[in-house]
Amino acid sequence: MxxxxxxxxxxxxxxxxxxxxxxxxxxxxxxxxxxxxxxxxxxxxxxxxxxxxxxxxxxxxxxxxxxxxxxxxxxxxxxxxxxxxxxxxxxxxxxxxxxxxxxxxxxxxxxxxxxxxxxxxxxxxxxxxxxxxxxxxxxxxxxxxxxxxxxxxxxxxxxxxxxxxxxxxxxxxxxxxxxxxxxxxxxxxxxxxxxxxxxxxxxxxxxVPGPKGNTREPLRALIFDSQFDPYKGVIVYVRIVSGSVRKGERIRMLSVSKVSEVLEVGYFTPERRETERLARL
Structure with missing residues (x-):
């Protein structure tokens, strides 16, 4: 894919x-x-x-x-x-x-x-x-x-x-x-x-070449933007480099060494659309 x-x-x-x-x-x-x-x-x-x-x-x-x-x-x-x-x-x-x-x-x-x-x-x-x-x-x-x-x-x-x-x-x-x-x-x-x-x-x-990376590797993602939603909290825009992420998983923000739970994952169409999983694929 x-x-x-x-x-x-x-x-x-x-x-x-x-x-x-x-x-x-x-x-x-x-x-x-x-x-x-x-x-x-x-x-x-x-x-x-x-x-x-x-x-x-x-x-x-x-x-x-x-x-x-x-x-x-x-x-x-x-x-x-x-x-x-x-x-x-x-x-x-x-x-x-x-x-x-x-x-x-x-x-x-x-x-x-x-x-x-x-x-x-x-x-x-x-x-x-x-x-x-x-x-x-x-x-x-x-x-x-x-x-x-x-x-x-x-x-x-x-x-x-x-x-x-x-x-x-x-x-x-x-x-x-x-x-x-x-x-x-x-x-x-x-x-x-x-x-x-x-x-x-x-x-x-x-x-334009397709993205590189491996879905079977641990999750690595680049945060390129974010916003605060009064109902959902912080929404981060990410480019997944490797691995995948699902709702309910816990991820670590390396810059601040803080662990957070993922409440929702999705993409823009341009409205936010929820999905079960985000991956490099």
Whole structure:
């Protein structure tokens, strides 16, 4: 199952469209019902919605079926069909028919860089998003350096290609020069219309490696965020590195050598959803 998991973040300068792109991810993966969908759904704080910016990082789990969205994607385990009807030369072969995406939407403002750095420590890949009308900005470079420090797989993406004043090619050239890559490797999307987003989801499967670790080893987890709930107490957001955890088990916080009982385990969809067990898988 670990081979089907992709942990990644979206990083960008402020107002370059991270949360809007995350909305399209949630729509295409059917994570949120259409009737419940709203703009910038991952910005849950009142202040975020009032100011139109992301302040707190927000994790969410999604399920992506690539072969449903893209006729150029085939599943490797359908061997008999391949013998009868071999795929075209430019068709990509993927080993699984679905993938679990764990996304962390991050802030773009310089004042919240610490939020970004903690999120980057919990993933293997980063979508580096740049506004086609504004080009590479200060936080584009700052966040890129943070991602490179964590040795993450970087996926360069030009966003807002639907804008009348968009300079998509110029921005792609600028982004390619920054990363030292061929401009052909840069993807083009519109977080508003959804153009190019399915191809980006497929690129995430190819470019971002699955998580490493062993479920049979003792539990080790990285706490990358936390919050206090008046009814449930402290809720910690963790990236499980090895092992697993269940409700009722006792765990030790190594930084303070304190033992606590786990009252509930779950994940975000983006609402909290309880499950029996959390593991690296």
């Amino acid at each position: 670990a081979y089907q998991i992709r942990n990644f973040v979206i990083i960008a300068h402020i107002d370059h469209g991270k949360s809007t792109l995350a909305d399209r991810f949630l729509e295409l993966t059917h994570t949120i019902e259409g009737r419940k969908m709203r703009e910038q759904v991952l910005d849950a704080m009142d202040l975020e919605r009032e100011r139109g910016i992301t302040i707190k990082m927000q994790p969410v789990r999604m399920l992506w079926h690539p072969q449903i969205q893209n006729s150029k994607i085939k599943v490797q385990n359908d061997n008999e069909k391949f013998k009868i009807n071999p795929p075209e030369a430019d068709t990509k072969i993927l080993p699984f028919d679905f993938y679990i995406f764990n996304l962390i939407d991050t802030p773009g403002h310089v004042d919240f860089t610490y939020e970004v750095s903690r999120a980057l420590a919990a993933v293997e890949g980063a979508v580096l998003l740049v506004d086609a009308a504004q080009g590479v900005q200060a936080q584009t470079i700052a966040n890129l350096h943070l991602a490179e420090k964590e040795e993450l797989a970087i996926i360069p993406v030009v966003n807002k290609i639907d804008l009348p004043n968009a300079d998509s090619k110029g921005t792609a050239d600028e982004l390619a020069a920054l990363l030292g890559i061929d401009p052909a490797e840069v993807l083009f999307v519109s977080g508003k219309t959804g153009a190019g987003v399915p191809a980006l989801l497929d690129r995430i499967i190819e470019a």
